[in-house]
Amino acid sequence: MRLLHTSDWHLGQSLHGQERDFEHASFLRWLLKQLAQRQPDVLLVAGDIFDTVNPPVKAQERLYNFIVSAHEQQPHLTIVMIAGNHDSGSRIELPGTLMKRLRAHALGRVMWLEDGRLDSERLLLPLPDASGQIRGWCLALPFLRPAEVTGAVLGEDYLQGIGKVHGLLIAAANAKRTTGQALIAVSHAHMAGGSVSMESERSLVIGSAEALPASLFGETITYVALGHLHKPQKVNGEERIRYSGSPIPLSFSEIGYQHQILEIECEGDKLVSVKPLLIPRAVNLHRVGPAPLVELLLQLKDLPDIDLLADVDRQPWLEVRVRLDEPQPDLRNQIEAALENKAVRLIRIAAEYAGKGARDDEDDRDLIELDQLSPQELFSRAWRDNYGTEVDEQTLQDFASLLQDVQLEGEQP
Numbered sequence: 001m002r003l004l005h006t007s008d009w010h011l012g013q014s015l016h017g018q019e020r021d022f023e024h025a026s027f028l029r030w031l032l033k034q035l036a037q038r039q040p041d042v043l044l045v046a047g048d049i050f051d052t053v054n055p056p057v058k059a060q061e062r063l064y065n066f067i068v069s070a071h072e073q074q075p076h077l078t079i080v081m082i083a084g085n086h087d088s089g090s091r092i093e094l095p096g097t098l099m100k101r102l103r104a105h106a107l108g109r110v111m112w113l114e115d116g117r118l119d120s121e122r123l124l125l126p127l128p129d130a131s132g133q134i135r136g137w138c139l140a141l142p143f144l145r146p147a148e149v150t151g152a153v154l155g156e157d158y159l160q161g162i163g164k165v166h167g168l169l170i171a172a173a174n175a176k177r178t179t180g181q182a183l184i185a186v187s188h189a190h191m192a193g194g195s196v197s198m199e200s201e202r203s204l205v206i207g208s209a210e211a212l213p214a215s216l217f218g219e220t221i222t223y224v225a226l227g228h229l230h231k232p233q234k235v236n237g238e239e240r241i242r243y244s245g246s247p248i249p250l251s252f253s254e255i256g257y258q259h260q261i262l263e264i265e266c267e268g269d270k271l272v273s274v275k276p277l278l279i280p281r282a283v284n285l286h287r288v289g290p291a292p293l294v295e296l297l298l299q300l301k302d303l304p305d306i307d308l309l310a311d312v313d314r315q316p317w318l319e320v321r322v323r324l325d326e327p328q329p330d331l332r333n334q335i336e337a338a339l340e341n342k343a344v345r346l347i348r349i350a351a352e353y354a355g356k357g358a359r360d361d362e363d364d365r366d367l368i369e370l371d372q373l374s375p376q377e378l379f380s381r382a383w384r385d386n387y388g389t390e391v392d393e394q395t396l397q398d399f400a401s402l403l404q405d406v407q408l409e410g411e412q413p
Contacts, residue, residue: 001127001135001182004038004277005262006031007046007227008246010086012059014051015317016347020248021058022313026282027247028066031261034277035074038263041129043070043077046227046244047084047143047188049092064095071102076130082142083108084188084227089142107140110148110165118165120172127184136182136222136266139169143188143228159212162189166216174220180268182222190228191235214241222271223264232260232276240271247279252319252348255285283314286344289321290352293334296322300338307343318344323352375403 009027013020035043050059070077081104083089089108096106111119125138149161166187173183192211214236217224224241231254232245244262249255259279265272288299300320320335328334332349339346379399383391 001042001129001266002038002040003042003044003127003184003223003225003264003266004031004034004040005044005046005186005223005225005242005244005264006247007044007188007225007244008048008084008230008250009045009063010048010051010246010248010250011062012051012055013250015251018317018345018347021062023248023282024059024062027279028062030279031247032066032069032073034261035070035077038277039074040263041076041078041135042127042138042184043079044138044184044186044225045079045081046186046225047082048086048227049081049084050087052086053088053091055091067099067102067104071104075103076128077103078125078127079104080125080138080140080186081106082140082186082188082227085143087143089145092142105138105140107142109142110144118168118172120169123169124173124176127182134181136184136269137173137177139173139183139185139187139221141166141169141185141187141189162212163216170218170221177269182266182269182271183220184223184225184264184266185217185221186225186227188227191226191241214238217241222266222269223274225262225264230254231257232262239274242274248281248283249285252285252287255287284316285319286316287319287321289350290323291321292323293328293331296320297334297338300335300342303339303342303344305343306341310343315343315345318346319348319350320346321350321352325353327353376400 009024010020011024013024049063067079070079079102081092083092083106087108092106092108099106105125107123111122113119123140125140126134127136127138129135144162144165146158146161149165150158170183170185177183190211192213222240224235226235226241226243229243230246230250231243233243235241235243242262245257245259246254247259247261249257249259258276259281260276261279263273263275263277265275288303289296291299318339322331322335324331328351331351335349336346376396376399380391380396383389383395
């Protein structure tokens, strides 16, 4: 059995107000070509299909046109998609009946039966090959929200609830499989030890213990296709537990990522190989600075000039980071003048102001850029400024809990 693992498409995402539809369309065209060339049995999309719970119409059209095109091109292909923390589970599942006719499955929520048992049947999907023989089973584990995994029966501990759902589904899969059938888990979660992209990944769980242990997926699981972290990586160095990462850089902090999908080969219930397929970057992200203004303007003037025959949609997105000792009212005008006729698209100017250190006897100066601080960091700074001490762990936990309540309210469709 051959599978392709991808995740974190974030269709509909904008970067500092600029839409990324051209980049997403380029990726989906490339992915269709890979499907045609590689002829996999299964395509896995491990969550964060959309960037928001209410995605733009164009983003939804991109997804469903891709599914139709993939089915027309490869009628025997099975597609499995799960909702991530950026998605609305109910929206992902809404066209489910129609999508099944295209051999596409969309899972956004877990459900419980009247007797309190997990409805595992809807989360266990057969994976047939081109001849129709079932080669394995997919354990579809969408992002689990607190309301789905806590309560009178499961208890109030969120992480324990997540672990229990995983355990129940894995037990049901082991009971259903026959000899030689692979078990393929697809999950949207933050696993312990994963490398995080701070500018574009939203925390899943409050507090400092949000990461799940790799031991959640026992040795009976042939391969675990993960979503959420945008950097491609193994978990605990295990070949069989992987993040494919996002297909395009979703922030300037991801400029250096090697964006890819993963091609998985299984022989029976054994993992044979995992091969990265590098995704060509349709639009580069370019960052200049941080540097003092005079130096920065010289760097900008050295950028390549516009090629009138080149595709404007492929011009790099540009972030300029400038160090200032005092406000510059005409900063944007100076930067835009230096960029005149340059083959870049300016989308962000980050002005970093030098401020005093925390103690009077320190000569070091801290560069402070407010829009790069997380809510927790801003809260900690405000606490320190107001009370002159570091915020205690319990207060941070209380703040994180309130913040998560606000985020979850905002994600309701």
